[in-house]
Structure formats: C-alpha cells, structure tokens
Amino acid sequence: MDKARECQKHGKAFGNMGKKAVCLISGGIDSAVSTFIVKDKGYEIYALSFDYGQHHSKELSCAEHIAKAADAQRHIIFPLELHRFGGSALVDDLSPIENHDINDIGRTIPSTYVPARNTVFLSIGLAHAETLDADAVVIGATAADYAGYPDCRPEYIQAYQQMADLATKRGVEGRSVTIDAPVLALSKAEIIRTGLKLNVPFASTWSCYRGQQQACGTCDSCLLRLKGFKEANAKDPIQYAALPDWY
Amino acid sequence: MDKARECQKHGKAFGNMGKKAVCLISGGIDSAVSTFIVKDKGYEIYALSFDYGQHHSKELSCAEHIAKAADAQRHIIFPLELHRFGGSALVDDLSPIENHDINDIGRTIPSTYVPARNTVFLSIGLAHAETLDADAVVIGATAADYAGYPDCRPEYIQAYQQMADLATKRGVEGRSVTIDAPVLALSKAEIIRTGLKLNVPFASTWSCYRGQQQACGTCDSCLLRLKGFKEANAKDPIQYAALPDWY
Numbered sequence: 001m002d003k004a005r006e007c008q009k010h011g012k013a014f015g016n017m018g019k020k021a022v023c024l025i026s027g028g029i030d031s032a033v034s035t036f037i038v039k040d041k042g043y044e045i046y047a048l049s050f051d052y053g054q055h056h057s058k059e060l061s062c063a064e065h066i067a068k069a070a071d072a073q074r075h076i077i078f079p080l081e082l083h084r085f086g087g088s089a090l091v092d093d094l095s096p097i098e099n100h101d102i103n104d105i106g107r108t109i110p111s112t113y114v115p116a117r118n119t120v121f122l123s124i125g126l127a128h129a130e131t132l133d134a135d136a137v138v139i140g141a142t143a144a145d146y147a148g149y150p151d152c153r154p155e156y157i158q159a160y161q162q163m164a165d166l167a168t169k170r171g172v173e174g175r176s177v178t179i180d181a182p183v184l185a186l187s188k189a190e191i192i193r194t195g196l197k198l199n200v201p202f203a204s205t206w207s208c209y210r211g212q213q214q215a216c217g218t219c220d221s222c223l224l225r226l227k228g229f230k231e232a233n234a235k236d237p238i239q240y241a242a243l244p245d246w247y
Numbered sequence: 248m249d250k251a252r253e254c255q256k257h258g259k260a261f262g263n264m265g266k267k268a269v270c271l272i273s274g275g276i277d278s279a280v281s282t283f284i285v286k287d288k289g290y291e292i293y294a295l296s297f298d299y300g301q302h303h304s305k306e307l308s309c310a311e312h313i314a315k316a317a318d319a320q321r322h323i324i325f326p327l328e329l330h331r332f333g334g335s336a337l338v339d340d341l342s343p344i345e346n347h348d349i350n351d352i353g354r355t356i357p358s359t360y361v362p363a364r365n366t367v368f369l370s371i372g373l374a375h376a377e378t379l380d381a382d383a384v385v386i387g388a389t390a391a392d393y394a395g396y397p398d399c400r401p402e403y404i405q406a407y408q409q410m411a412d413l414a415t416k417r418g419v420e421g422r423s424v425t426i427d428a429p430v431l432a433l434s435k436a437e438i439i440r441t442g443l444k445l446n447v448p449f450a451s452t453w454s455c456y457r458g459q460q461q462a463c464g465t466c467d468s469c470l471l472r473l474k475g476f477k478e479a480n481a482k483d484p485i486q487y488a489a490l491p492d493w494y
Contacts, residue, residue, distance in 0.1 A: 076331055084323060085378040115377030116370060119414045123363060123370040130362030131332040156413040163406040167366045167398045 016042035020134035021180070022125045025049050025066050025075075027059030027206045029225060030183050031140030032066045033195040037182045038138050039070050040198055046132060047075035048125055052114070053083035058206050065204035078124060082114065099218050118151035122160055122179065129177045130168055136178040137164075144187045157181050188228030196234060203237040217242040263289035267381035268427070269372045272296050272313055272322075274306030274453045276472060277430050278387030279313045280442040284429045285385050286317050287445055293379060294322035295372055299361070300330030305453045312451035325371060329361065346465050365398035369407055369426065376424045377415055383425040384411075391434045404428050435475025443481060450484040464489040 021043040023035040039045055047067035049060060060077060067075040118141060125137040141152040150156065161179045165171035183191045195202060207225045208215035215222050217240035226247045229236040268290040270282040286292055294314035296307055307324060314322040365388060372384040388399040397403065408426045412418035430438045442449060454472045455462035462469050464487035473494045476483040 078331065079326070079328060081326060082374060084325065085375050114374075115416075116374040116411075116414055119410070120367075120370045120374050123367045127329060127361075127363040127367050128332050150416060150419045151414045153413065156410070159406070159410040159413050163366070163403070163410045164363075166400065166403040166406050167363055169362075169397060172397045 018044070019136070020044045020046055020073075020129075020132050021136040021138050022046045022048055022129045022132065022134050023067075023070070023072070023138040024121050024125050024140065025063045026140065027062035027066065028140065028221075029188075029195065029200075029202065029205050029207060029228075030142050030191060032200050032202075032205050033191050033198070034138050034140040034180075034182050035066065035070045036195065036198040036200045038136065038180065043136065045070050045072040046128065046134060047072040048128055049075070049077045050080045050121060050124070051077050052080040058208075058211055062204050062206040065201060069201045069204070076128070080120070080124070082117075082120070085115065100220055100223075116151070118149075118156075119160070122164075126164055126168065126177060130170065133170070134177065136180045138180045138182065140183060141181045142183050142188070142191065143185060152184075154181075154184055157184060187231070188224055189231035192228045192232040192234060196232070205238070212241065214239045214241045216240070217244065265291070266383075267291045267293055267320075267376075267379050268383040268385050269293045269295055269376045269379065269381050270314075270317070270319070270385040271368050271372050271387065272310045273387065274309035274313065275387065275468075276435075276442065276447075276449065276452050276454060276475075277389050277438060278385075279447050279449075279452050280438050280445070281385050281387040281427075281429045282313065282317050283442065283445040283447045285383065285427065290383065292317050292319040293375065293381060294319040295375055296322070296324045297327045297368060297371070298324050299327040305455075305458055309451050309453040312448060316448045316451070323375070327367070327371070329364075329367070332362065347467055347470075363398070365396075365403075366407070369411075373411055373415065373424060377417065380417070381424065383427045385427045385429065387430060388428045389430050389435070389438065390432060399431075401428075401431055404431060434478070435471055436478035439475045439479040439481060443479070452485070459488065461486045461488045463487070464491065 019042070021038045023031070023038060023045050025031045025035055025047050026049065035045060047063070047070070049063040051060060064075060118139065122137060122139060129137050141157065143153055157179055164179055165176050168177055170177050186194065206215070207221045209219040209221050210216045215238055217226065222240065223244060226236060226244065230247055266289070268285045270278070270285060270292050272278045272282055272294050273296065282292060294310070294317070296310040298307060311322060365386065369384060369386060376384050388404065390400055404426055411426055412423050415424055417424050433441065453462070454468045456466040456468050457463045462485055464473065469487065470491060473483060473491065477494055
C-alpha cells in the first residue's frame with residue numbers, strides 16, 4: 001500500500017506523513033490529548049517524559065502506556081534532577097500539597113509550581129528535536145485551567161518559539177521547529193471531548209498530585225479533571241479515593 | 248565591618264551586595280571570565296556546571312577550581328544525559344573531532360555543536376535562579392569567535408530574555424531574572440585581558456575538545472584560545488601536546 005492510501009485509510013493528513021514530532025508526555029490528560037491530536041495529523045511520534053523526582057511518579061508508567069497507544073517510534077524517559085534545586089511542593093518533601101476550593105484554583109501561582117518547568121522541558125525537547133531533525137515539539141500546556149502558571153500562557157509559547165527560531169540550526173536554515181501547544185486555548189472539558197473522539201486511553205492517564213494508590217479526588221489537579229469530565233458529560237474511568245459532592 | 252565598607256575594601260559595587268547570580272561554569276575561559284566579571288560587580292556566585300557526557304570531562308574539575316576561586320556560595324554539578332539524543336561530536340562517540348585552519352573557524356555550524364545546548368543550560372540555570380530568588384543567570388557565550396553557533400548570537404540572548412520574563416514568577420512580578428552574557432561582544436583577546444585584570448586562574452581552565460592529559464593544540468577551541476593569548480600579548484599558562492607554528 002502506498003503512503004497516500006495508508007494515510008487515507010487511517011484518515012490522516014498526507015501532508016504531514018514522515019514528519020516527526022517530539023511529544024512531551026507527562027502521563028496527564030493534556031499531554032496525552034495533545035499527542036493524539038498530532039498523531040491524528042499524521043506525524044511520527046517521538047515520546048519524551050521526564051523523571052524529575054515528582055511525588056506522583058505513577059505519571060511515568062501512565063506516560064509509557066500513552067506513548068505505546070500513540071504508536072510512538074521511541075519513548076525516552078529523561079532523568080532530570082530538578083529536586084536538587086527544591087522550590088516546589090511537587091519536588092520538595094517538606095511542602096505538603098494544599099487543597100483549594102474549585103473556584104479558587106488558578107487565581108495565584110500555586111505551591112505546585114515547578115520553577116521554569118515548561119522552559120526546561122521544552123528546551124530538552126528542542127535538543128531532542130534537533131538531533132532527530134523533527135518538525136515540532138508538542139507540549140500539553142493549557143491556558144484555561146492553569147492561569148496561575150506563568151509558563152502556560154499563549155504569549156509565553158510565542159516568545160519560546162521566537163527564541164527557538166534563533167537558537168537552532170533548523171531555525172537558522174529557515175526550517176523552524178514548531179513549538180506546538182494544541183490544547184492551549186481549550187477548556188478541560190473541550191480537551192476531554194477531543195480526547196474521547198481520538199480514543200485517548202484516559203484510563204491510563206494520571207493527574208493527581210499525591211502519589212497514592214488511587215487518585216485522591218481532593219487536590220487541585222483531581223478537582224479540575226473531575227470538573228472537566230462532568231462538563232464534558234463523560235465518566236472519568238479512573239478510581240478515586242474520594243469524590244467531591246458536586247461531581 | 249559593615250557591608251558598605253567591606254564592598255569598598257574589595258573595590259566592589261555596593262549596589263549589588265546581596266544580589267545572587269547563577270553562573271554557568273563550563274571550565275573554559277569565557278565562562279570563567281564572565282563569572283569573575285559578575286563577582287567583581289558584587290554578586291554572590293552560585294556556580295552551576297553540567298555533566299552531559301562530554302569527552303572533555305576535565306572541564307568539570309576545572310569548573311570546580313574556578314567556582315572555588317570565585318568564592319562561590321555553592322557549586323552544583325548537574326547531571327544531564329544529553330548523550331541519549333546523540334547528534335554532536337562532543338557527546339557522540341562515533342564522530343571524531345575535526346581540525347580546521349584557524350581562518351575557517353566560525354564560518355559554518357561546526358560538528359561540535361551540541362543541539363540547543365545553551366537553551367538547555369540557560370533553562371536549568373533559570374530554574375535554579377527561581378528557587379534561589381536570584382537576580383541573574385550568567386553565561387559565557389561569545390559572538391565574536393563562535394559565529395558558527397546560532398545560540399551564541401546577541402539576538403538569541405535577547406529573545407531568551409523576553410521568553411524568560413514571561414516564563415517566571417519573578418518575570419510576572421516585574422522583577423526580571425537578567426540573562427547576562429558579559430563577554431558576548433568581546434574578542435577572545437579582550438576576554439583574556441579582562442580575565443588577567445580580574446585574576447582569573449587561567450591555569451585552571453580547560454578549552455580543548457579532546458579529553459587527553461594535555462590540551463591538543465590543534466582543535467578549533469585550542470586554536471582560538473592560543474590566538475587569543477597571542478593577541479593579548481600574554482602567555483597561556485597551560486601545557487599543550489603541540490603548538491601551531493604561528494604561536
């Protein structure tokens with residue numbers, strides 16, 4: 001079967017056949033849906049995850065499931081000792097994860113903010129993209145739900161793109177490595193609806209900030225996820241230790 | 248002795264007392280002189296080096312000497328497995344280091360280019376700066392000698408600054424983390440002259456791309472260093488296995 005037919009069969013855009021995308025996969029919903037959006041466009045997927053001393057290392061086994069489900073050519077789990085710097089509840093043993101009311105989430109920079117995290121992740125993704133001669137680095141940043149994180153805003157992604165164009169061999173040659181944040185402008189409900197259409201394996205995603213056996217159902221991340229499923233009129237397939245009364 | 252007097256005694260600018268700078272120290276000349284320039288301005292030095300599988304790991308012991316000589320408050324050697332991606336002679340066992348004529352260096356992107364290296368290093372420096380609430384990240388990028396590296400150009404540093412201002416908590420609060428490349432516009436000879444004035448321990452710096460007992464005296468980096476010392480009318484205190492006839 002030739003490539004054009006193979007694309008048609010899978011309903012993929014032929015224009016992107018053979019193009020490579022480095023997809024940053026955290027194990028959460030946003031990066032999983034972002035990966036499947038790019039896969040649906042016909043890109044070859046090169047999965048990249050980071051082992052950065054996060055409490056919720058369950059994310060990494062979920063990331064492996066997602067990469068397999070997305071037919072990734074390769075999945076690199078990159079060790080990154082960010083905990084040497086401390087400075088966030090997600091990597092610092094001393095700070096507990098705080099609970100907030102669902103309506104207060106995103107108003108200030110939360111204690112779960114990892115310093116310059118997206119900048120570090122995108123930069124290592126960019127290095128990987130250069131060695132692969134890949135066309136894009138894909139990140140699951142979302143502006144809607146995480147207003148409190150400065151590095152999830154559209155103007156940040158734009159500035160990163162401009163910097164990347166000046167930083168790289170490809171940029172100098174006029175073949176930009178696209179910094180693609182396909183769910184940036186979507187609400188959590190829209191992201192979940194998109195993922196359901198694309199058969200994202202939500203049962204193999206992990207959002208909880210607390211690395212317990214089951215998702216806690218009380219941290220910011222669990223609450224945003226549950227709110228998203230509720231608004232998308234869909235059932236979250238994972239198990240929770242507790243559920244909020246509004247769900 | 249109060250802080251103002253202590254500053255005067257050491258000839259330091261009082262305005263910067265208590266300010267912190269994360270200095271990326273490679274073990275080479277450019278980052279060593281950059282560190283001493285910032286130290287001379289009165290900043291507290293937080294040294295950061297990367298163990299990224301480089302052939303010339305001798306750089307790292309030099310980086311330790313330089314950090315000590317600069318009275319660094321702390322020196323973190325951050326492991327970074329960039330060699331997982333391959334793609335450069337400096338981290339890839341298969342590619343030999345090429346020799347070039349001194350006049351050809353900088354005309355094209357050399358095989359020693361490490362993909363997105365400065366972007367990765369600055370980003371981890373930025374993460375460290377955020378956790379320390381530091382005022383600057385200092386990099387020894389030089390535009391003059393390394394015209395072949397896209398991420399050593401002034402427009403790259405400017406674009407990185409704009410991105411960093413949008414990426415960070417400090418940036419959001421209007422207290423920019425300065426991306427400082429103090430030797431960016433200097434020639435190698437000017438960098439060496441500046442370093443001699445500031446008592447940079449050049450005997451504890453390493454520039455050679457080949458990780459042998461002595462510097463080779465034939466790779467691009469050795470040639471640029473030797474040319475710099477020659478133009479600065481100074482003697483390079485390190486030993487070379489061979490010297491070019493023009494030195």
